[in-house]
Amino acid sequence: MLVVASFKQTRPDQARTGGDRGAGVRADAARVLDAVMHRGRSLKVELSAAQSRIADGRDRALLEAMVMAALRNRADYDATLKAWLPRPLGQRDNDLRALLYAGLAQLDAMGLPSHAAVDATVEAARLLKRSHQAGLVNAVLRRATREPLVRADAQAGWPQWLLERLRADWPEDVEAILRASRTSPPMWLRVNRGKTDRDAYAAQLRENGMDVRIPDHPADALMLETPVAVSALPGFGEGTVSVQDGSAQLIADAFALKAGMRALDACAAPGGKTTHLLEREPGLQVIAADIDARRLRRVEEGLQRLGLSAQLLAADATTPDAWWDGRAFDAILIDAPCSATGILRRQPDILLHRRAEDVAALVALQSRMLDALWPTLAPGGTLVYATCSILREENDRQVETFLQRMADARLDPLDATFGRDTGCGHQRLPGEGGMDGFFYARLRKQ
Numbered sequence: 001m002l003v004v005a006s007f008k009q010t011r012p013d014q015a016r017t018g019g020d021r022g023a024g025v026r027a028d029a030a031r032v033l034d035a036v037m038h039r040g041r042s043l044k045v046e047l048s049a050a051q052s053r054i055a056d057g058r059d060r061a062l063l064e065a066m067v068m069a070a071l072r073n074r075a076d077y078d079a080t081l082k083a084w085l086p087r088p089l090g091q092r093d094n095d096l097r098a099l100l101y102a103g104l105a106q107l108d109a110m111g112l113p114s115h116a117a118v119d120a121t122v123e124a125a126r127l128l129k130r131s132h133q134a135g136l137v138n139a140v141l142r143r144a145t146r147e148p149l150v151r152a153d154a155q156a157g158w159p160q161w162l163l164e165r166l167r168a169d170w171p172e173d174v175e176a177i178l179r180a181s182r183t184s185p186p187m188w189l190r191v192n193r194g195k196t197d198r199d200a201y202a203a204q205l206r207e208n209g210m211d212v213r214i215p216d217h218p219a220d221a222l223m224l225e226t227p228v229a230v231s232a233l234p235g236f237g238e239g240t241v242s243v244q245d246g247s248a249q250l251i252a253d254a255f256a257l258k259a260g261m262r263a264l265d266a267c268a269a270p271g272g273k274t275t276h277l278l279e280r281e282p283g284l285q286v287i288a289a290d291i292d293a294r295r296l297r298r299v300e301e302g303l304q305r306l307g308l309s310a311q312l313l314a315a316d317a318t319t320p321d322a323w324w325d326g327r328a329f330d331a332i333l334i335d336a337p338c339s340a341t342g343i344l345r346r347q348p349d350i351l352l353h354r355r356a357e358d359v360a361a362l363v364a365l366q367s368r369m370l371d372a373l374w375p376t377l378a379p380g381g382t383l384v385y386a387t388c389s390i391l392r393e394e395n396d397r398q399v400e401t402f403l404q405r406m407a408d409a410r411l412d413p414l415d416a417t418f419g420r421d422t423g424c425g426h427q428r429l430p431g432e433g434g435m436d437g438f439f440y441a442r443l444r445k446q
């Protein structure tokens with residue numbers, strides 16, 4: 001998940017909206033969008049690579065904000081260009097289309113001052129070697145400052161297979177899911193209990209001029225409607241606070257943690273939940289495993305920043321025979337790789353790239369993980385299975401079939417703070433309580 005480094009932290013009047021860098025960051029946005037929308041590239045990879053080449057934090061945040069807003073509102077910008085351009089843009093104009101999306105995003109979703117946004121985006125056309133089309137960019141964006149954009153149908157831009165599954169799985173909630181998936185999320189913070197408490201930290205944020213909400217749950221959470229760069233959070237570098245969505249923070253509430261317990265976080269990277277479990281109970285003996293050794297480095301960085309420790313293990317959760325020492329775990333978390341359909345507002349490129357057959361492969365992987373790790377759980381132990389998916393086949397149906405296969409597994413129901421009870425777990429749909437879509441099931445070994 002991309003770390004929130006918000007553009008909004010900079011007041012619009014302070015933003016880089018003109019000059020070389022203003023145009024440069026818009027050209028960068030067009031390049032990232034072009035790669036993601038037209039060449040099947042990953043948003044996470046392209047955006048991080050582009051950001052790593054930008055020195056100024058405000059420009060990095062502006063880039064992220066433009067790219068995210070353009071992707072979330074892609075269907076509207078597509079409909080607007082179709083209506084406003086005399087001829088549709090061809091494939092050879094892909095980067096120009098991407099630049100126009102970035103331009104419309106600034107004026108529409110981001111509400112930037114129009115003169116600066118238009119001028120810098122027109123200038124960006126020249127940087128993209130599209131000087132001959134700078135007039136077209138200017139005309140489209142000036143029109144957008146005068147006229148409302150053309151709004152697409154709420155389902156536009158969604159793959160048919162996914163719409164069908166949502167209609168089957170959540171017939172009453174499809175519209176709300178579509179709406180929530182294109183909003184910009186608030187910034188959820190997790191206050192480190194080992195260092196401070198959330199009331200004291202909320203007071204600190206208010207002293208720094210931030211508008212902070214203290215939600216009823218999760219217990220360590222604070223919410224900022226207007227995201228800020230992590231560098232603006234007091235004590236971030238010293239581990240006082242982390243950035244983590246509320247729905248992910250609920251995982252720690254699903255375990256009754258005690259010092260000395262052996263816990264396995266089987267899909268740990270980048271470490272959001274490992275570190276939260278350890279903040280709650282520093283005496284826990286945690287193995288933080290992940291198949292991706294490079295991503296495990298991020299777990300290590302998080303542990304260091306928060307002053308916590310865990311055993312890191314590059315390992316495949318489906319083959320514990322290759323790495324398990326035979327000592328049973330009291331607690332296991334499987335925060336499984338999934339379709340990520342609950343977090344489309346953070347990863348809008350999933351709508352472009354995810355295929356129906358990917359979901360079938362993920363369902364098979366999740367069930368192999370459950371089957372392989374269950375024998376490593378101690379009798380009486382707890383396994384929490386979680387996903388950031390809203391598809392029942394990855395969630396309650398996955399758990400239902402697992403319970404049918406494992407005679408010694410029982411569902412240990414969670415409470416309503418985890419979302420709606422689906423019979424075989426709890427589901428939160430995207431946007432509910434301001435949180436990401438998430439699924440949780442707690443299983444107890446007899």
Ligand SMILES: C[S@@+](CC[C@H](N)C(=O)[O-])C[C@H]1O[C@@H](n2cnc3c(N)ncnc32)[C@H](O)[C@@H]1O
Binds near residue numbers: 273
């Ligand atoms: C949803 S992410 C985990 C997020 C993490 N729990 C957190 O809170 O920061 C899923 C993770 O599963 C890992 N993964 C995928 N297949 C795996 C496997 N066979 N064994 C272990 N980890 C796997 C991925 O590398 C990815 O880091």
